[in-house]
Amino acid sequence: MNFLYVDDFLLVVDKVSGLLSVPGRGEHKRDSVVVRVQQRYPEALVVHRLDMETSGVLLLARSRKMQRELSLLFQQRKIEKRYLALVTGKLPKYSGTIDKPLAADWPRRPRQKVDFTHGKPSITHYKVLQYHRNDNTSRLELRPITGRSHQLRVHLQSIGHPIVGDKLYANDHAHASRLMLHALSLAFEHPATKQRLRLQCPAGF
Numbered sequence: 001m002n003f004l005y006v007d008d009f010l011l012v013v014d015k016v017s018g019l020l021s022v023p024g025r026g027e028h029k030r031d032s033v034v035v036r037v038q039q040r041y042p043e044a045l046v047v048h049r050l051d052m053e054t055s056g057v058l059l060l061a062r063s064r065k066m067q068r069e070l071s072l073l074f075q076q077r078k079i080e081k082r083y084l085a086l087v088t089g090k091l092p093k094y095s096g097t098i099d100k101p102l103a104a105d106w107p108r109r110p111r112q113k114v115d116f117t118h119g120k121p122s123i124t125h126y127k128v129l130q131y132h133r134n135d136n137t138s139r140l141e142l143r144p145i146t147g148r149s150h151q152l153r154v155h156l157q158s159i160g161h162p163i164v165g166d167k168l169y170a171n172d173h174a175h176a177s178r179l180m181l182h183a184l185s186l187a188f189e190h191p192a193t194k195q196r197l198r199l200q201c202p203a204g205f
Contacts, residue, residue, distance in 0.1 A: 021049035056183025086180035
């Protein structure tokens with residue numbers, strides 16, 4: 001796990017696929033980004049999470065005050081998030097927006113689902129970067145406006161283009177070494193220094 005940025009207030013790491021963001025229940029699920037980071041920076045606090053199978057840019061705070069300020073930026077949608085995904089099939093449009101409310105699929109937890117009655121508003125912008133004819137997959141840049149659990153995975157599955165390697169939502173298209181979803185970058189105004197930061201990390205696929 002690499003540190004992408006460190007200052008007196010916050011730090012950013014490149015999370016690897018297959019590692020929890022925070023500890024799960026039980027000692028066998030203790031290994032996580034925050035536990036590893038705290039070995040070097042004991043004061044580190046998680047600000048947001050990535051799914052275990054998702055890799056990429058993860059932000060942590062170095063104090064309770066900074067954790068609150070960064071969390072507020074996420075709540076106010078003042079942090080620009082970009083992801084890279086490899087999905088099945090060829091999308092009919094070069095770019096578009098998926099605007100579908102999401103809710104927990106309680107009988108099949110931890111799955112989420114599109115729910116127009118009880119779901120929370122969820123918006124994802126996408127742009128096709130490349131179509132791979134040889135294996136009928138498309139490389140997409142994703143910009144989620146909201147931050148619902150499994151949002152990108154459910155939204156893409158809902159339009160018929162699930163993420164390659166997604167064992168929860170891709171069904172027959174899950175054959176891959178990992179979930180092909182990567183948090184590419186975060187951009188925001190540093191709460192303490194007021195400097196505009198763009199923290200990014202290239203995908204490994």
